[in-house]
Amino acid sequence: MNEEALLARASEERERIFQRYERGRENLAGQIDPWEDPEFEEYHKTDRYGFIHDERLPQKTAPQKVNIEVEREKKWVKMLGSWDSTATKEKLHRRIYKGIPNSLRIKVWCKLLDVNRMKSENPGKYQEMLKLAKHWSTDVRQIDSDVNRQFREHQFYRERYSEKQCSLFNVLCAYSMYNSEVGYCQGMSGLAGVLLMYMDEEDAFWALAILLSDKKYVMHGLYVEGFPKLTRFLEHHDKILTKFMPKLKHHFDKFGLDAILYSLKWFFVCFVERVPFSLCLRVWDIYLLDGERVITAMAYTILKLHKKAIMKLNDMDLIVNYIQVKLHKDFGYEDDVVIYHLERSMDELKRAKLDYPGPPPPNELPKRSLGTFIEPDKKSKIGQRAENFSETEKQTRATVILRREKAALELQELRVSQSDTVSEHSGVAGSGARCDDSVSGLGSRRSLAETSVTSTADLSVFSSSRSHAPDNSLDTHSNVSDDATGSDGSGICALSIQRAPSTTHSTPRATPHPPSISPLSDDVVRIHVTYNPLAASPSHLHPVSPSKYKAYSEDHHKPMSLGFYTSNGANNLPSDNRIRIQVPSEELLTPVVDSGRIITQRYIESHSELYDLK
């Protein structure tokens, strides 16, 4: 086909797509492909946000919660009546962190974004953009295909060419004209999709426009060619991980897992489809109030809350699935608990001056004036792709590849330095202030000394890291080390003691569900200790000074194949007949195993880290 024909074909296609949305579902009877309009017979439950589920919903919201929401609504109505007063300003922060009542979300979001101001300053602009899009937008095909699959499990979007599907299409097409640098980028349908659950078409358009260009959010830099803001925020995210959760960062690096894979949607669509929708809305409430700092802090919070579970996963597949799928289905913490931790994270990051990666550089801001029509060039009209990468794209590519290489290099250096200094138990990333244990108040953290029943002690044996000095190489299953807190090379045993069932998790704020971790085959040695009420007291556990723990010995029961250090494998060994058990100071989940099956996982905290069993 020659150029003319291609142009004609492209514009024909655009008009055809537009027409279908203009006619809408009612006027398209019999003309919608069955495959575009999946049946939802099996669905029979819709949640309060409009999502349809294929299984019955859990119990209805507790009555006291409904009461709370009703009470809050009253307060919010009052507050909305005097939005600009100082009293409102004082209360706003606290109330938003408690959650905006769902029925008032639309009003509050519009206020927070100041949608009305934008709308009144630009009368007729939305219609103008929509009209232009019909004639010029080069993103129509992509938008059409994404509208066809955005939130199809939501009642608004479930039917092809439903009113809201049409609105979504219109908003995105109009925006692709309004901001010609961004046009349409996948991800934006998620943002607009959420906005349209609460707003009408034009409000949603302006809300989207504000999210992309207002200095509080500037999502423009995320979606524009080369994703400059994404790379900048990911770099910052890595910095936070390195400082506060070096072991987790190390864990990710070990599997070559780049943040760009697991966290892209966190940044692009503010956690849509990555955390449960109710929680997502709470984060949006706060995001609209406090801006981009919230995303950074929430990313940190998610990993902080789930660090222990993630550290147990020894496969990139499992980690990614956990972060992207499992947490979307079930976050494992109540929304209020997460928001409480989010707020704490924000303070924590602020104190460390890591709450904000800084103001956007010029390449993250719109260069062309918004809402001004620019005729697309022929290539994009035809839908032809660029033959080569632009300079920006080349730079992006180099940046992301460099990130991986840097992480790999650091990992390698780390391994080298560890095999040099085996004794440095906790110095993982070598960065000064480590606060790896910052999630206090989560999970049950009982000291070993309080443990009452010790009839069965399970030793989960974590072998040492792959980078061990050669003399430890009788370790035959070094892969297991991925699990260990002490993958720093000091072959560590974790001791877990089965407790009476009454000692379950109980903490005032946190209500974690039992972590549902797939029982990866941690190699476990089980030691039976004859139960003796007198001997069962923990008094037979003698803490030893940390200076000695590097040595690791047992003589009699030498489970060679399990990766224990043998007596000839290290220097300075006290060679008396004993087993030395080291309980990692990290708050990792420790599996309790029965007949090879993990029956539960517990947190164990030790006051002192080493015990000698004689």
Next chain:
Amino acid sequence: MATNRSGAAQRPNGAPQTKVCQFKLVLLGESAVGKSSLVLRFVKGQFHEYQESTIGAAFLTQTVCLDDITVKFEIWDTAGQERYHSLAPMYYRGAQAAIVVYDITNQDTFGRAKNWVKELQRQASPSIVIALAGNKSDLAAKRMVEFEEAQAYADENGLLFMETSAKTAMNVNDIFLAIANKLPKSESGGGGGGGGAGAGARRLNDGDAPRASSCCK
């Protein structure tokens, strides 16, 4: 699957029954041709009419058993929109296999597939195994790309070729199996090696993720 995966390689006593090979495989192709659906069908045996669009990339694994060998695919499913093209090299670097997908009802997507093949031939590892998948074969009534045309193109370029349907599952497992069969499994180093200019970096990557080493343990 999960237990399988860690099982064979890690059991302290008793050597694994079969050799396990791991390969990195990347899916490329125009938006909405069915890349994610193919993966979903292959990995989970499911099909979603309204498969959400992939933003950035997705990662999944699946294991297939050949006669004497187990092949574990590490599958990188990429976003199709052109804006995300600049991230693609990160995913196909070091890949030993690629499936380039087009939609048989849309001629443009076939053209786009050819461009992907060209790019892989230029930029990816020279020994990469490339398969071409003409997806949505259940919509044959709306066919715009003839089977013979695609077959001829595939022959010319030494590609595996099948028409597939993620919806009916036709040829989905087959195309992955065909790739598994074609991948070299003997020499260490495998088909992967360095992606394009990144040979040096690849070495680091190997150290970084020991599991990623391409061949049998």
